[in-house]
Amino acid sequence: MEEMPLNDLEPKGEKLQQLHKDLSAATRAGITIPQELNDAILKRAQEAFDPNPSKQLRLGKPAAWIAVAASLTLIIWISDVIRSAITTSQQATTAAIMPGDIDRNGKVDILDAFKLARVLDNTAASSPPTTTHINDFNTDGTVDSLDVNAIAMQAVALPQGAS
């Protein structure tokens, strides 16, 4: 058999020329694969890559919606728990502040009375400050100048036993 040079692209010999013609005719006509053959190939491929197809979890549309709803419910519940925890913490912090400690610095002095007085001066009579255990020092249900005076008296109170 005659060896073909590597750089020579032109077929040489009758058989090679015939092969070239036959391949060219097949390419021009297009290659078609029968459907049965295609299905068989795919089936063999699936078996090769996933030998246990029955164990696959396949979710239908209803199951997917249920999963989404469950996720949303869980997110809302967690958010509510976090919000409740924050609120409880804030309430605990507020409750820890002693009555009269308007500026929340841990002690009651004349600055607390001063601050409350300024708040009352800048607040309309129709919308008084919200009553809390901190500013309603005399616990009469309203925040007014009586609370200011009471806080000031607390600020100057001598310690018990002082001399």
Added chain:
Amino acid sequence: MRKLSPIVIVAALLVTAVCAQDDAAPTVRFDAVDVFVLTGDEPIAAYQLDIKAAKGIVTIVGIEGGDADVFAAPPFYDPLAIQNDRVIIAYFSTANVDALPSGKVRIATIHVQITGDVVPEYDAKLTVAATVDGKPIDAELLLETGTK
């Protein structure tokens, strides 16, 4: 002479008793302690201070306000301080900054009764000095006695 002897003896006894009583009674006097706050250029709107007698027998008998209009009223103090030797006084004003005093400001006067001859001394601490918005200011305390 015999009638005069009892009279003389009784008189002598009375004089002796009176002299002895004068020697035992301590001296009592009154004084006024003027309280000043030195604020520099900063207007003062609120103050709180603690004064206690550190030396001598001192009894607080009265407290009055200061010179500035905003501090003319008597400050807040514990009624238990009267007849005591320690008092915490405080006051504030929500007046406009233009009406607030600065510099050497007499904020109050404390009237005291001094028993004995010891010249009293006081420990005083300015715990609060603030300006119009409640911000602390750098101020000093000054006590002056014997002015009234």
